[in-house]
Amino acid sequence: MSDPLQIGLLIFPKVTQLDFTGPLQVFSAVPGAKVHLIWKRIEPVPTDSVMVLTPTMTFADCPQLDVICVPGGAGTNDMVGDEEMLAFLRKQAAGAKYVTSVCTGSLVLGAAGLLKGYRATTHWSAIDFLAGFGAIPTRTRVCVDRNRFTGGGVTAGIDFALTLVSELVDRKAAEAIQLGIEYNPAPPFNAGSPDTAPAEILALVKDRIAPSQTRRTEKMNRAAANLAQTG
Protein backbone atom coordinates (compact mmCIF):
# COMPACT_ATOMS: atom_id res chain seq x y z
CA MET A 1 0.00 0.00 0.00
CA SER A 2 0.98 3.63 -0.38
CA ASP A 3 2.83 5.60 2.22
CA PRO A 4 0.86 7.56 3.35
CA LEU A 5 -2.16 5.30 3.09
CA GLN A 6 -4.60 6.97 0.65
CA ILE A 7 -8.27 6.67 1.61
CA GLY A 8 -10.90 8.23 -0.64
CA LEU A 9 -14.55 8.81 0.16
CA LEU A 10 -16.68 9.77 -2.83
CA ILE A 11 -19.22 12.53 -2.35
CA PHE A 12 -21.98 13.61 -4.75
CA PRO A 13 -25.20 15.62 -4.71
CA LYS A 14 -27.86 14.13 -2.39
CA VAL A 15 -25.39 11.80 -0.65
CA THR A 16 -26.67 10.59 2.74
CA GLN A 17 -24.17 12.39 4.91
CA LEU A 18 -23.93 9.88 7.78
CA ASP A 19 -23.05 7.16 5.23
CA PHE A 20 -19.63 8.75 4.91
CA THR A 21 -19.25 10.92 8.04
CA GLY A 22 -19.27 7.75 10.18
CA PRO A 23 -16.42 6.15 8.20
CA LEU A 24 -14.70 9.56 7.92
CA GLN A 25 -14.51 9.77 11.72
CA VAL A 26 -12.96 6.30 11.90
CA PHE A 27 -10.57 6.67 8.96
CA SER A 28 -9.38 10.09 10.14
CA ALA A 29 -8.05 8.42 13.29
CA VAL A 30 -5.86 5.93 11.38
CA PRO A 31 -2.30 7.01 12.11
CA GLY A 32 -0.66 8.37 8.97
CA ALA A 33 -3.65 7.99 6.68
CA LYS A 34 -4.47 10.68 4.14
CA VAL A 35 -8.24 10.99 3.70
CA HIS A 36 -9.89 12.62 0.69
CA LEU A 37 -13.45 13.76 -0.06
CA ILE A 38 -13.66 13.28 -3.79
CA TRP A 39 -15.93 14.76 -6.42
CA LYS A 40 -15.64 15.72 -10.08
CA ARG A 41 -14.80 19.33 -9.34
CA ILE A 42 -14.08 21.55 -6.35
CA GLU A 43 -17.55 23.00 -5.94
CA PRO A 44 -20.17 22.95 -3.16
CA VAL A 45 -21.83 19.53 -2.96
CA PRO A 46 -25.29 19.45 -1.33
CA THR A 47 -26.10 16.46 0.88
CA ASP A 48 -29.43 15.00 1.98
CA SER A 49 -29.47 17.51 4.86
CA VAL A 50 -28.73 21.25 5.19
CA MET A 51 -25.03 20.39 5.25
CA VAL A 52 -23.16 21.39 2.10
CA LEU A 53 -19.76 19.82 1.55
CA THR A 54 -16.50 20.99 0.13
CA PRO A 55 -14.58 18.30 -1.78
CA THR A 56 -10.85 18.12 -1.04
CA MET A 57 -9.89 16.30 -4.26
CA THR A 58 -11.09 16.10 -7.85
CA PHE A 59 -11.38 13.02 -10.06
CA ALA A 60 -8.62 14.41 -12.28
CA ASP A 61 -6.10 15.10 -9.51
CA CYS A 62 -6.81 12.06 -7.35
CA PRO A 63 -3.79 9.86 -6.62
CA GLN A 64 -4.16 6.08 -6.77
CA LEU A 65 -6.23 5.19 -3.71
CA ASP A 66 -5.58 2.27 -1.39
CA VAL A 67 -9.19 2.39 -0.20
CA ILE A 68 -12.05 3.68 -2.27
CA CYS A 69 -15.42 4.04 -0.53
CA VAL A 70 -18.76 4.97 -2.07
CA PRO A 71 -21.51 6.12 0.31
CA GLY A 72 -25.21 5.96 -0.55
CA GLY A 73 -28.28 8.11 -0.63
CA ALA A 74 -30.89 9.34 -3.07
CA GLY A 75 -28.08 10.70 -5.25
CA THR A 76 -27.03 7.17 -6.18
CA ASN A 77 -30.01 7.13 -8.54
CA ASP A 78 -28.07 9.55 -10.72
CA MET A 79 -24.62 8.15 -10.00
CA VAL A 80 -25.47 4.67 -11.34
CA GLY A 81 -25.95 6.31 -14.75
CA ASP A 82 -23.08 8.80 -14.50
CA GLU A 83 -20.36 7.65 -16.88
CA GLU A 84 -17.75 10.01 -15.42
CA MET A 85 -18.32 8.56 -11.94
CA LEU A 86 -18.37 4.96 -13.17
CA ALA A 87 -15.18 5.42 -15.21
CA PHE A 88 -13.43 6.97 -12.19
CA LEU A 89 -14.44 4.05 -9.98
CA ARG A 90 -13.33 1.45 -12.55
CA LYS A 91 -9.95 3.13 -13.00
CA GLN A 92 -9.32 3.49 -9.26
CA ALA A 93 -10.63 0.02 -8.44
CA ALA A 94 -8.08 -1.55 -10.77
CA GLY A 95 -5.26 -0.36 -8.52
CA ALA A 96 -6.97 -0.10 -5.13
CA LYS A 97 -6.33 -2.50 -2.32
CA TYR A 98 -9.93 -2.28 -1.07
CA VAL A 99 -13.08 -1.40 -3.01
CA THR A 100 -15.83 -0.53 -0.56
CA SER A 101 -19.22 1.04 0.01
CA VAL A 102 -21.77 1.96 2.64
CA CYS A 103 -25.55 1.74 2.21
CA THR A 104 -26.71 2.16 -1.40
CA GLY A 105 -23.18 3.06 -2.44
CA SER A 106 -22.90 -0.63 -3.38
CA LEU A 107 -25.38 -0.01 -6.21
CA VAL A 108 -22.91 2.46 -7.73
CA LEU A 109 -20.07 -0.05 -7.41
CA GLY A 110 -22.47 -2.56 -8.99
CA ALA A 111 -23.31 -0.24 -11.89
CA ALA A 112 -19.57 0.15 -12.52
CA GLY A 113 -19.35 -3.63 -12.88
CA LEU A 114 -17.24 -3.93 -9.74
CA LEU A 115 -19.41 -6.40 -7.84
CA LYS A 116 -19.90 -9.11 -10.49
CA GLY A 117 -19.62 -12.43 -8.69
CA TYR A 118 -19.03 -10.77 -5.33
CA ARG A 119 -21.20 -11.08 -2.25
CA ALA A 120 -22.37 -7.61 -1.21
CA THR A 121 -24.83 -5.81 1.03
CA THR A 122 -26.68 -2.49 1.02
CA HIS A 123 -29.53 -0.67 2.79
CA TRP A 124 -32.32 -3.15 3.63
CA SER A 125 -34.71 -1.36 1.26
CA ALA A 126 -32.34 -1.77 -1.71
CA ILE A 127 -31.14 -5.36 -1.36
CA ASP A 128 -33.18 -6.53 -4.35
CA PHE A 129 -31.27 -4.26 -6.74
CA LEU A 130 -27.88 -5.93 -6.24
CA ALA A 131 -28.58 -9.03 -8.33
CA GLY A 132 -29.16 -6.88 -11.43
CA PHE A 133 -25.49 -5.94 -11.28
CA GLY A 134 -24.32 -9.52 -10.95
CA ALA A 135 -23.65 -9.28 -7.21
CA ILE A 136 -24.71 -11.93 -4.70
CA PRO A 137 -27.03 -10.14 -2.24
CA THR A 138 -26.05 -10.88 1.34
CA ARG A 139 -28.05 -9.59 4.29
CA THR A 140 -25.30 -8.93 6.82
CA ARG A 141 -24.36 -5.63 8.44
CA VAL A 142 -20.87 -5.78 6.97
CA CYS A 143 -20.13 -8.05 4.02
CA VAL A 144 -16.56 -9.00 3.15
CA ASP A 145 -15.76 -10.90 -0.05
CA ARG A 146 -12.10 -10.83 -1.00
CA ASN A 147 -11.25 -7.09 -1.24
CA ARG A 148 -14.84 -5.91 -1.49
CA PHE A 149 -16.13 -4.57 1.85
CA THR A 150 -19.74 -3.41 1.76
CA GLY A 151 -21.77 -2.03 4.66
CA GLY A 152 -25.52 -2.05 5.23
CA GLY A 153 -27.67 1.05 5.68
CA VAL A 154 -26.30 4.40 6.91
CA THR A 155 -25.10 3.68 10.48
CA ALA A 156 -23.56 0.37 9.35
CA GLY A 157 -20.78 2.58 8.01
CA ILE A 158 -19.25 2.73 11.49
CA ASP A 159 -19.18 -1.07 11.85
CA PHE A 160 -17.85 -1.33 8.29
CA ALA A 161 -15.06 1.19 8.88
CA LEU A 162 -13.87 -0.44 12.11
CA THR A 163 -13.86 -3.82 10.36
CA LEU A 164 -11.80 -2.39 7.50
CA VAL A 165 -9.30 -0.70 9.83
CA SER A 166 -8.70 -4.02 11.58
CA GLU A 167 -7.63 -5.35 8.15
CA LEU A 168 -5.80 -2.23 6.96
CA VAL A 169 -3.79 -1.86 10.15
CA ASP A 170 -4.67 -4.34 12.90
CA ARG A 171 -7.27 -5.12 15.52
CA LYS A 172 -5.61 -2.97 18.17
CA ALA A 173 -5.79 0.08 15.92
CA ALA A 174 -9.50 -0.53 15.36
CA GLU A 175 -10.15 -1.05 19.07
CA ALA A 176 -8.30 2.15 19.99
CA ILE A 177 -10.45 4.09 17.51
CA GLN A 178 -13.60 2.44 18.85
CA LEU A 179 -12.72 3.57 22.37
CA GLY A 180 -11.89 7.08 21.14
CA ILE A 181 -15.33 7.46 19.56
CA GLU A 182 -16.96 5.71 22.53
CA TYR A 183 -18.68 3.29 20.19
CA ASN A 184 -20.56 1.32 22.76
CA PRO A 185 -23.99 1.72 21.20
CA ALA A 186 -27.20 1.60 23.21
CA PRO A 187 -30.13 2.22 20.89
CA PRO A 188 -33.12 3.37 22.94
CA PHE A 189 -35.45 1.26 20.77
CA ASN A 190 -35.14 -1.98 18.83
CA ALA A 191 -36.42 -0.81 15.47
CA GLY A 192 -33.17 -0.65 13.51
CA SER A 193 -33.80 -3.55 11.17
CA PRO A 194 -36.85 -4.85 9.27
CA ASP A 195 -36.38 -8.04 11.32
CA THR A 196 -36.74 -6.27 14.68
CA ALA A 197 -38.90 -3.20 13.98
CA PRO A 198 -42.56 -3.35 15.00
CA ALA A 199 -44.68 -4.38 11.98
CA GLU A 200 -46.49 -1.05 12.14
CA ILE A 201 -43.22 0.91 11.88
CA LEU A 202 -41.96 -1.22 8.99
CA ALA A 203 -45.25 -0.66 7.16
CA LEU A 204 -45.06 3.09 7.84
CA VAL A 205 -41.52 3.42 6.50
CA LYS A 206 -42.21 1.23 3.46
CA ASP A 207 -45.21 3.36 2.68
CA ARG A 208 -43.18 6.57 3.00
CA ILE A 209 -40.41 5.38 0.71
CA ALA A 210 -42.71 3.81 -1.89
CA PRO A 211 -42.55 6.78 -4.33
CA SER A 212 -38.75 6.92 -4.13
CA GLN A 213 -38.58 3.14 -4.56
CA THR A 214 -40.46 3.47 -7.84
CA ARG A 215 -37.97 6.07 -9.10
CA ARG A 216 -35.04 4.00 -7.86
CA THR A 217 -36.32 0.83 -9.56
CA GLU A 218 -36.47 2.59 -12.91
CA LYS A 219 -32.92 3.98 -12.55
CA MET A 220 -31.45 0.69 -11.34
CA ASN A 221 -33.09 -1.32 -14.11
CA ARG A 222 -31.65 1.06 -16.68
CA ALA A 223 -28.18 0.90 -15.12
CA ALA A 224 -28.35 -2.91 -14.98
CA ALA A 225 -29.31 -3.01 -18.66
CA ASN A 226 -26.41 -0.68 -19.54
CA LEU A 227 -24.00 -2.90 -17.65
CA ALA A 228 -25.31 -6.01 -19.37
CA GLN A 229 -24.72 -4.37 -22.80
CA THR A 230 -21.25 -3.00 -22.13
CA GLY A 231 -19.76 -5.36 -19.61
Added chain:
Amino acid sequence: MSDPLQIGLLIFPKVTQLDFTGPLQVFSAVPGAKVHLIWKRIEPVPTDSVMVLTPTMTFADCPQLDVICVPGGAGTNDMVGDEEMLAFLRKQAAGAKYVTSVCTGSLVLGAAGLLKGYRATTHWSAIDFLAGFGAIPTRTRVCVDRNRFTGGGVTAGIDFALTLVSELVDRKAAEAIQLGIEYNPAPPFNAGSPDTAPAEILALVKDRIAPSQTRRTEKMNRAAANLAQTG
Protein backbone atom coordinates in the same frame (compact mmCIF):
# COMPACT_ATOMS: atom_id res chain seq x y z
CA MET B 1 -42.87 24.79 20.46
CA SER B 2 -42.40 26.67 17.22
CA ASP B 3 -44.00 25.70 13.95
CA PRO B 4 -41.79 24.66 12.24
CA LEU B 5 -39.78 23.09 15.02
CA GLN B 6 -36.42 24.91 15.15
CA ILE B 7 -33.41 22.68 15.85
CA GLY B 8 -29.97 24.25 16.06
CA LEU B 9 -26.62 22.46 16.05
CA LEU B 10 -23.67 24.63 16.98
CA ILE B 11 -20.50 24.25 14.94
CA PHE B 12 -17.07 25.73 15.66
CA PRO B 13 -13.44 25.23 14.63
CA LYS B 14 -12.13 21.75 15.54
CA VAL B 15 -15.56 20.34 16.29
CA THR B 16 -15.60 16.52 16.21
CA GLN B 17 -17.75 16.10 13.13
CA LEU B 18 -19.51 12.84 14.05
CA ASP B 19 -20.68 14.47 17.31
CA PHE B 20 -23.14 16.48 15.26
CA THR B 21 -23.44 14.60 11.96
CA GLY B 22 -25.05 11.66 13.82
CA PRO B 23 -27.74 13.87 15.41
CA LEU B 24 -28.03 15.85 12.15
CA GLN B 25 -29.01 12.67 10.29
CA VAL B 26 -31.67 11.90 12.90
CA PHE B 27 -33.05 15.44 13.27
CA SER B 28 -33.19 15.96 9.50
CA ALA B 29 -35.70 13.12 9.32
CA VAL B 30 -38.12 14.72 11.80
CA PRO B 31 -41.15 15.70 9.72
CA GLY B 32 -41.44 19.48 9.47
CA ALA B 33 -38.32 20.30 11.48
CA LYS B 34 -36.04 23.13 10.40
CA VAL B 35 -32.40 22.29 11.18
CA HIS B 36 -29.64 24.89 11.42
CA LEU B 37 -25.83 24.67 11.55
CA ILE B 38 -24.96 27.71 13.61
CA TRP B 39 -21.77 29.69 13.95
CA LYS B 40 -20.83 33.33 14.59
CA ARG B 41 -20.49 34.15 10.94
CA ILE B 42 -21.07 32.54 7.56
CA GLU B 43 -17.49 31.44 6.91
CA PRO B 44 -15.79 28.07 6.38
CA VAL B 45 -15.53 26.17 9.67
CA PRO B 46 -12.80 23.51 9.85
CA THR B 47 -13.62 20.29 11.72
CA ASP B 48 -11.37 17.66 13.31
CA SER B 49 -11.12 15.96 9.90
CA VAL B 50 -10.57 17.18 6.33
CA MET B 51 -14.23 18.15 6.18
CA VAL B 52 -14.83 21.89 6.20
CA LEU B 53 -18.35 23.05 7.03
CA THR B 54 -20.58 25.83 5.85
CA PRO B 55 -22.82 27.29 8.57
CA THR B 56 -26.43 27.90 7.56
CA MET B 57 -27.19 30.43 10.29
CA THR B 58 -25.34 33.09 12.28
CA PHE B 59 -25.67 33.90 15.98
CA ALA B 60 -27.17 37.29 15.07
CA ASP B 61 -29.83 35.97 12.68
CA CYS B 62 -30.77 32.83 14.60
CA PRO B 63 -34.46 32.52 15.51
CA GLN B 64 -35.42 31.27 18.97
CA LEU B 65 -34.57 27.57 18.94
CA ASP B 66 -36.70 24.79 20.36
CA VAL B 67 -33.67 22.53 20.57
CA ILE B 68 -30.14 23.76 21.01
CA CYS B 69 -27.38 21.17 20.72
CA VAL B 70 -23.65 21.65 21.33
CA PRO B 71 -21.31 18.99 19.94
CA GLY B 72 -17.82 18.38 21.31
CA GLY B 73 -14.25 18.09 20.16
CA ALA B 74 -10.89 19.72 20.75
CA GLY B 75 -12.43 23.06 19.84
CA THR B 76 -14.44 23.06 23.07
CA ASN B 77 -11.19 24.08 24.81
CA ASP B 78 -11.60 27.47 23.16
CA MET B 79 -15.39 27.57 23.29
CA VAL B 80 -15.53 27.31 27.10
CA GLY B 81 -13.72 30.66 27.20
CA ASP B 82 -15.51 32.29 24.27
CA GLU B 83 -17.84 34.95 25.66
CA GLU B 84 -19.69 35.36 22.37
CA MET B 85 -20.51 31.63 22.28
CA LEU B 86 -21.45 31.49 25.97
CA ALA B 87 -23.71 34.54 25.68
CA PHE B 88 -25.44 33.05 22.64
CA LEU B 89 -26.06 29.79 24.50
CA ARG B 90 -27.42 31.55 27.61
CA LYS B 91 -29.77 33.70 25.55
CA GLN B 92 -31.07 30.76 23.49
CA ALA B 93 -31.31 28.44 26.50
CA ALA B 94 -33.64 30.86 28.28
CA GLY B 95 -36.30 30.28 25.62
CA ALA B 96 -35.43 26.82 24.33
CA LYS B 97 -37.51 23.77 25.09
CA TYR B 98 -34.44 21.48 25.21
CA VAL B 99 -30.82 22.35 25.99
CA THR B 100 -28.59 19.54 24.83
CA SER B 101 -25.09 18.37 24.00
CA VAL B 102 -23.06 15.47 22.66
CA CYS B 103 -19.63 14.44 23.91
CA THR B 104 -17.59 17.33 25.36
CA GLY B 105 -20.22 19.78 24.19
CA SER B 106 -21.57 19.50 27.75
CA LEU B 107 -18.45 21.30 28.98
CA VAL B 108 -19.48 24.32 26.90
CA LEU B 109 -23.01 24.19 28.30
CA GLY B 110 -21.35 23.92 31.72
CA ALA B 111 -19.10 26.92 31.13
CA ALA B 112 -22.21 28.92 30.17
CA GLY B 113 -23.65 28.05 33.58
CA LEU B 114 -26.40 25.95 32.04
CA LEU B 115 -25.73 22.70 33.90
CA LYS B 116 -25.65 23.95 37.50
CA GLY B 117 -27.48 21.38 39.58
CA TYR B 118 -28.21 19.18 36.56
CA ARG B 119 -27.06 15.62 36.05
CA ALA B 120 -25.02 15.47 32.83
CA THR B 121 -22.66 13.22 30.86
CA THR B 122 -19.81 13.70 28.40
CA HIS B 123 -17.00 11.75 26.71
CA TRP B 124 -15.55 9.20 29.17
CA SER B 125 -12.20 11.02 29.15
CA ALA B 126 -13.79 14.32 30.23
CA ILE B 127 -16.23 13.25 32.94
CA ASP B 128 -14.09 14.77 35.71
CA PHE B 129 -14.49 18.28 34.29
CA LEU B 130 -18.26 18.48 34.77
CA ALA B 131 -18.24 19.04 38.52
CA GLY B 132 -16.24 22.24 38.09
CA PHE B 133 -19.27 23.72 36.35
CA GLY B 134 -21.67 22.66 39.08
CA ALA B 135 -23.07 19.71 37.12
CA ILE B 136 -23.60 16.26 38.64
CA PRO B 137 -21.45 13.90 36.54
CA THR B 138 -23.42 10.85 35.45
CA ARG B 139 -21.84 8.00 33.53
CA THR B 140 -24.67 6.97 31.25
CA ARG B 141 -24.74 6.97 27.46
CA VAL B 142 -27.61 9.43 27.41
CA CYS B 143 -28.41 11.52 30.47
CA VAL B 144 -31.79 13.21 30.85
CA ASP B 145 -32.44 15.67 33.68
CA ARG B 146 -35.52 17.82 33.16
CA ASN B 147 -34.91 19.56 29.81
CA ARG B 148 -31.18 18.92 29.71
CA PHE B 149 -30.30 15.98 27.42
CA THR B 150 -26.59 15.18 27.27
CA GLY B 151 -24.96 12.37 25.30
CA GLY B 152 -21.68 10.55 25.94
CA GLY B 153 -18.75 10.44 23.54
CA VAL B 154 -19.09 10.94 19.77
CA THR B 155 -21.25 8.00 18.60
CA ALA B 156 -23.56 8.44 21.63
CA GLY B 157 -25.00 11.33 19.61
CA ILE B 158 -27.13 8.86 17.65
CA ASP B 159 -28.62 7.32 20.81
CA PHE B 160 -29.09 10.81 22.24
CA ALA B 161 -30.87 12.12 19.14
CA LEU B 162 -33.26 9.17 18.92
CA THR B 163 -34.07 9.58 22.62
CA LEU B 164 -34.76 13.27 22.10
CA VAL B 165 -36.98 12.67 19.04
CA SER B 166 -39.10 10.26 21.08
CA GLU B 167 -39.75 13.20 23.45
CA LEU B 168 -40.03 15.92 20.80
CA VAL B 169 -42.45 13.94 18.66
CA ASP B 170 -43.17 10.42 19.87
CA ARG B 171 -41.70 6.94 20.04
CA LYS B 172 -43.07 5.92 16.64
CA ALA B 173 -41.29 8.84 14.97
CA ALA B 174 -38.02 7.82 16.60
CA GLU B 175 -38.46 4.17 15.63
CA ALA B 176 -39.23 5.07 12.02
CA ILE B 177 -36.03 7.13 11.86
CA GLN B 178 -34.05 4.31 13.49
CA LEU B 179 -35.28 1.91 10.78
CA GLY B 180 -34.51 4.44 8.05
CA ILE B 181 -30.89 4.75 9.17
CA GLU B 182 -30.73 0.99 9.82
CA TYR B 183 -29.47 1.64 13.34
CA ASN B 184 -29.04 -1.93 14.40
CA PRO B 185 -25.43 -1.64 15.52
CA ALA B 186 -23.04 -4.58 15.50
CA PRO B 187 -19.61 -3.37 16.63
CA PRO B 188 -16.97 -5.84 15.43
CA PHE B 189 -15.10 -5.45 18.75
CA ASN B 190 -16.10 -4.72 22.32
CA ALA B 191 -13.72 -1.84 23.02
CA GLY B 192 -16.16 1.07 22.96
CA SER B 193 -16.07 1.93 26.65
CA PRO B 194 -13.33 2.10 29.30
CA ASP B 195 -15.35 -0.59 31.11
CA THR B 196 -15.18 -3.07 28.22
CA ALA B 197 -11.98 -2.20 26.33
CA PRO B 198 -8.94 -4.44 26.87
CA ALA B 199 -6.69 -2.86 29.54
CA GLU B 200 -3.92 -2.54 26.98
CA ILE B 201 -6.13 -0.51 24.62
CA LEU B 202 -7.35 1.76 27.41
CA ALA B 203 -3.75 2.40 28.47
CA LEU B 204 -2.75 3.11 24.85
CA VAL B 205 -5.55 5.63 24.31
CA LYS B 206 -4.99 7.32 27.68
CA ASP B 207 -1.34 7.66 26.84
CA ARG B 208 -2.13 9.16 23.43
CA ILE B 209 -4.54 11.74 24.80
CA ALA B 210 -2.39 12.70 27.81
CA PRO B 211 -0.94 15.87 26.22
CA SER B 212 -4.38 17.08 25.13
CA GLN B 213 -5.77 16.27 28.59
CA THR B 214 -3.18 18.59 30.13
CA ARG B 215 -4.23 21.42 27.81
CA ARG B 216 -7.89 20.67 28.42
CA THR B 217 -7.47 20.66 32.22
CA GLU B 218 -5.95 24.13 32.13
CA LYS B 219 -8.75 25.52 29.94
CA MET B 220 -11.52 23.88 31.97
CA ASN B 221 -10.11 25.07 35.29
CA ARG B 222 -9.97 28.62 33.97
CA ALA B 223 -13.54 28.39 32.62
CA ALA B 224 -14.77 26.98 35.93
CA ALA B 225 -13.07 29.82 37.83
CA ASN B 226 -14.68 32.38 35.49
CA LEU B 227 -18.10 30.85 36.04
CA ALA B 228 -17.61 30.87 39.83
CA GLN B 229 -16.79 34.60 39.69
CA THR B 230 -19.58 35.71 37.38
CA GLY B 231 -22.35 33.26 38.08
